[in-house]
Amino acid sequence: MLEVEELTVKVGNKQILHDVSLSVDIGETLVLFGPNGGGKSTLLMTIMGFPRYKVTHGRILFKGEDVTRLPVDERSRRGMGLLFQRPPVVRGVKMRDMIRACLHGRENGATIEQLAQKANMVEHLDREVNYGFSGGEVKRSELMQLIAQQPEFVMLDEPDSGVDLVNISLVGDMINQLLERDRMRSRTSSGLIITHTGHILDYVQADRACVLLNGGIWCRGNPKEILASIKINGYEGCAVCKK
Amino acid sequence: MQKVTPSDTSKGKARQAKAQPATSAVDVDLGAYSPEAEEHSYQKDPSQLPAADKQRMHDVGVIVDDTAQRTGTYLQIDQSVIHSKAEQEGVEVMGTPMALEKYPWLKDYWWKLVNPEADKFTQYSNTHPFKGYFIRVAPGVKATYPVQSCLYIAKHGLAQNVHNLVIVEEGAELNIITGCTVAPVKDEGLHIGISEFYIKKGGKLSFTMIHNWAPKMAVRPRTGVILEEDAVFMNNYICLKPVRTLQMYPTARLVGKNALARFNSVLVANPGSHLDVGSRVLLQAERTRAEIISRAITTGGTIIARGFMSGQVAEAKGHLECRGLILSETGTILAIPELEGTVAGVDLSHEAAVGKIAEEEIEYFMARGITRDEAVSVIVRGFLSVDIEGLPPELSAQIQHAIELSEQEML
Secondary structure, eight states, X not given: OEXXXXXXXXXXXXXXXXXXXXXXXTTOEEEEEOOTTSXXXXXXXXXXXXXXXXXXXXXEEETTEEOTTOOHHHHHHTTEEEEOSSOOOEEEEXXXXXXXXXXXXXXXXXXXXXXXXHTTOXXXXXXXETTTOOHHHHXXXXXXXXXXXXOSEEEEESTTXXXXXXXXXXXXXXXXXXXXXXXXXXXXXXXXXXXXXXXXXXXXXXXXXXXXXXXEEEEEEOHHHHHHHHHHHHHHHHHHSOO | OOOOOOXXXXXXXXXXXXXXXXXXXXXXXXXXXXXXXXXXXXXXXXXXXXHHHHXXXXXXXXXXXXXXXXXXXXEEETTEEEEEEEOSTTEEEEEHHHHHHHXXXXXXXXXXXXXXXXXXXXXXXXXXXXXXXXXXXXXXXXXXXXXXXXXXXOSTTEEEEEEEEEEEXXXXXXXXXXXXXXXXXXXXXXXXXXXXEEEOTTOEEEEEEEEEOOTTXXXXXXXXXXXXXXXXXXXXXXXXXOOSEEEEOOEEEEOSTTOEEEEEEEEEEOTTOEEEEEEEEEEOSTTOEEEEEEEEEESSSEEEEEEEEEEOSTTOEEEEEEEEEEOSXXXXXXXXXXXXXXXXXXXXXXXXXXXXXXXXXXXXXXXXXXXXXXXXXXXXXXXXXXXXXXXXXXXXXXXXXXXXXXXXXXX
């Protein structure tokens, strides 16, 4: 599904990622652990194609195609989706219009309402996009948009941050729906999840994990094992471990 | 039509005003326009009007083919009232000259909310023949559907002089949709519109005005509104099409306790257009409330978006919001929100923002697979869709229709 090869990325004049390589197979979900400022969000924003993130070396292959130079909307239309950690507020535009745009003409009368019902966002449909939303509402709004968009490859940037205990299980359910984690066979959706705390792993099964530290990949392995090790030794423990 | 002579007093005041300059930065030479226009014949059945004229009227929310959804209709072309009709008992719709003739007591309402000496346009209006609509709703009567009016200019070089009077009696309710426009081939012209609105105790007036002028038109409305106890005034103003110069600053005085006024304006300045538009609210009784919201977009023209709110008694509350979007390399938006409190205990606030569409917002949509152009379109449409609480669905639909019509031209 996704192959990132020796990616080096600059934001402004500052190099944030160095020679990062990773891959996500079809139907697979990869977790990316790492401390704040380690480059996790930069990696996702670069894969999605935001122009602020300049690839100075390496390339991104998506479903076999080199998408390194493609604009954001082209990548999205090829099947990429991103849950923003802090999405912008769009004054004036209603959630309903946003969801309609995400559906790309696939809506029928009931679809938007049904999606909103599942996301517990019915009363938000006539509110402005992300305006005055709580942490949990932002995540539910993002996931509702992604479920409408139906991407094959979903990147989730801290889906558990700012989400209270009441919301986290719903957020987990929505992620599982998006990644088809309820399905054992013929799963076609893939995921790349960033988590700082690992809370979301209580709700979403991931296949593999790696740690992104100081702009590079340091460790690869079983998500639960890596998380357990981080909980004991902290990211400092990763730093002394061999790359 | 009957000619009405304005009172000597107001004429005298007007003469003094003649020397005063206009309040807008763009001056209008009154000598360049003629008050003369041929008389247009009265149309008993306005659906018989030419298709092109009907289309122009339709674009500003005035429907003449099927008036089943209208409680009344007033149509004026140039200086002629070509149709006026009310369909509901307790609702009156007629030309103001006729109304002044019919009801001598109307002199107590005439030139009382707009000062004839305010500037040269009020002076002109007071000293020249005029037409305009008189709409009155009797006490306790709720107009079922909107009353619609169209002020139409067909003659090149005309100074159209309109003086409107609306009286919503105690406990009455009325929606007005008024469209001001020009004939498809129309070129230069001047529209002067004096409007005086009285909303009595417990009355409600929702006034939606859609302007659809032409690139060489000069427009000078002058509006005064007074609200008694528990009265509600909702003013929605939409101007999306080119106009050379438009300047207005309607003023609402809330003199009865618990009165509420809301002004929503949606403005687009195309290249060559100069719009100087504001709303002024004076909160003069306890627990009066007001909200002024304006959305301004320039695609190359100039917009001055003003707002003035004055809290003159404790417990008066108001909010003013000006937001401007610059969609072109050239173009100016000047937001001037002003708040005045003259006693302790008033609660007034404002927010203003002017800029281009944030790149971050466009990219957010693009990440959902939407092209840049579509993203801009969705954001602009959202920006212009002011939430107008309590507006009847048919009026919301008219506003939406006007926005959709102009959207393609704008982007």
